[in-house]
Amino acid sequence: MLSIADDSQGMMLVAEFFRLLQEDNVEDDSMISTLTETQDKALSILPIFSGLLSMWGSYNIIAMYCSSDPTKRNNVYQRIMLGLSASDMLASFVLTLHPFMIPAATSQRAYASGTDATCSAMGFFQQLAFAEVWYNGMLSFFFLWKIKYSMSHEQMARREPWMHSLAIGFNLITATIGAALGMYGELVVGHFCWFTGTMGTYFAYFCAAAPFAFFMVAICVNNLLIYNHVRKSLQQQQQQQQTTTSSAVIVPLSNASSSNNHHHHDPAAATRTSTAESVAGESSATSADSGNSVFSNEEVREQQREAARLAYQKQRQQERLRAIAIQASLYVGSFLLTHLPTFIIRITSAIVGLSPSNEGQFFPLLLIQAILLPLQGLFNYLIYSRPLPYWREAL
Template sequence: MANSTTTMAPTAMLRSDHISNLSDTQEKVLSLLPFLPALLSFLGSSQIIYMVISQRQWQTPYRRILLGLSCSDLMASAQFPLQAFLLPQQTSQRVWAIGTDATCSALGVAQQLTFVSAWYNGMLSIFFVMTVRWGVPDRIFAQHYEPVMHVISIGFPLITAIVGAVMGWYREISVGMGCWISKWPEGCGCNEGETGECCQSQLVAWIVGGLPSLLTFTLILCNNLLVFCHVYTTIQRGRQNATTRQIIVQASTQQQTQPKRSFSLRRSVAPSSEDPQLKRIRAVATQAFLYVGAYLITYVPAMAVRIMESRDYDAEDEDEIFPLLVLQSLTFPTQGILNLLVYVRPTYLRVRKDFALESKWWAFRRAMYGDRVVPRHRQGGNQRQTRRHTQFGIGQSSTTSNRGALSFLRRSTAGKNATPQQQQPEPSTTPAAPATTTTTTVTQQQHEPHDSSSIGEFAADYDESIQHDDGHNDDFPVDGDVATCNTGSQPDASMQGGATGNEVSDRSWDQKASRKGKVEAARPNVDKDRVEPLTIADRHDGAESFLDEGDDSAAKHEGY
């Protein structure tokens, strides 16, 4: 016994306050709990790294910051389950400790490097507040802000980790399982019965770990509060503007003599009452809040344990905080898988909308691997012509839908019945400025891009769901209109009786105009020298025709 005692370092003598009162079963539980969440986190971080690197999608600041965050999470997930086993066997009281002082020092370095994740979470919140709140473009952000962020996020933890290894900071911690800054300098102690100088480990731990963690925590909360206030104010302002526009349009339509046209106009204005850009901003803000939630789930229990250790909690108090230690073992290794779920969420929602018959697991795999995951069910006619927005970027055009089939049927029917003169009409010498102005206004309102390329790049996966809502045109024909359209293409009795082509074209034009509510449409016998002023409904019909013909143009705006 004497020989074994002499081989141990002077600080290895276990004092009464360093003896844990946890049972062997409780220690085994704390040792085994991190394995499953750490494995999931390792796979999640690896998947994000693969998705960003394999398709060369690191050109944007958002993905580069997320790449650095995922690399840090990957290292943390790899080392956290090993902490209970790499503790020094000769000095540790833990049931499965099989390591040495060197392995403990290596664990301390790895533990200090995990603060890279905390720094990158803070930088990610800065990215969101600068792009959403102040509209900083990606180019400006990448040139002036991003390099400093990477230097701070990687440089400070790396330098302090190396300095700690050289200075001998790392030893087994008093609360929980692991090695970090503890009992430094060697042989220190100011408690009763201890000799030597007072330990400086708590001060060093606060400087290199505690204060940076509190700084990033405060930074994340403040930045997301700014994002929330900005999004809330923007949405409220957009709703007020939309309500004002709708009231003005409804008041104008009441002056018309055709109730059907007024009702059609009100229905057509309603889908665009909320600007799609508001939805994009709200989507980006939601994504930012989810990243904050992942950060809080991961770090709050671990921060609570370390703060309690600095407040004179030690090994003999572990039974009092055993539930907190269990929570730390479950949540601290999970940031990688949580970040993956947040990262693929926008694409997952779009895939679930476009492929409603597929399972949730299939949609999740499709969101991660794109078109390599082939649909297993025939989706019918509810899909649309879109660009493939995956986390890899914007691909080629995807599956088409039958949404525009009826409008194509109307255009093809009109084309069959039209004469060559009607197919290529002469340009009118009389300007129609009101119609052009109003059509341009409606078009810009629905497709105007935001100045910041970050919002468009980040929220591209939301554009599909936005197109489903805002791109919908209530004036598409229903079943009755299909019958009218088909009837318009069939020859009637007058046609078989020798009606001229112009007369047939006139009747076809009348049927189409009546179907869309254009009772004031031009007739062939209208005096061309007299120009009638266009009403608001007529102007909107022009914008509506642009929307009918603009299925392809809408897709072009999705990836701005």
């Protein structure tokens, strides 16, 4: 009896094993990527070239900062760019390694040669490199405070420690929590290791999706506020220039008119009867007229010089303001160009249900992501090194 019971139990275990194996095969079939081998390899190789260019650009920004004069380094803008470049170097480096650090035992990617440990490490550094998004947001707020609210260096220096603490501290803490709780694994779409599983997905919403959405909206809104402020300032400058030009024409004419009226109605000169007194009076009147004329002309010239000086200062200030606003807009364009494809992919994955089974249909979008996502460091360097003395002086 005992033997029959044991045999029956063993057969049930074998049947259960094959049932589970069949379910796993069905699940695996539904999770097979529809990318061709060439497409899969392209998505793995292209980020290497983009990442190297981005790291080169970020390295140049860091080198320019370190080799600059110490007085110029004592600047909030320069230190934000230093933090942005350092986090971008990390992000670009991680993005070039992702396709090769995916676990080879479980992944279907062409160049997967890693382990669970390497995948977890990539997930940790990927989350830490998310500080790049935070620094983009901090840079946007810096330009808003500088242009629209005219904050001084001292005022922004008091806010700077909070910027660096939030950008680095938040992502370091969340990356550590993810590693400690074993949340990292290979994503079902894309060649990445990051938060996976139910708990990991909800945690990703908190520590990545929500901050990313906030900063994307904030960056766009801040740039619109800056644009509107600069547009109004330029309109006011044009109106002031027209008023100043009109005043410069009216003031000399009024001064000359009052001077002539004063000399033609001199009662003392009319009452002099003596020849000597007349000669003396004429001589003194001539000297007085000459002196007053010289004084009036000199006064007019001084007023004109002062008006020209003030107009030049205002024009230079507006040129600086406009140059800084253009610089801010270029950084916004760099951020949106490199991060919008990833944002669209994540939204599509959440709404449409992007999965490996329909991954091939979205290959063009995945290809754009592979090329652009690691490139922000290069774009930032091209923007940062623009030869514009006006905005460099203003910052």
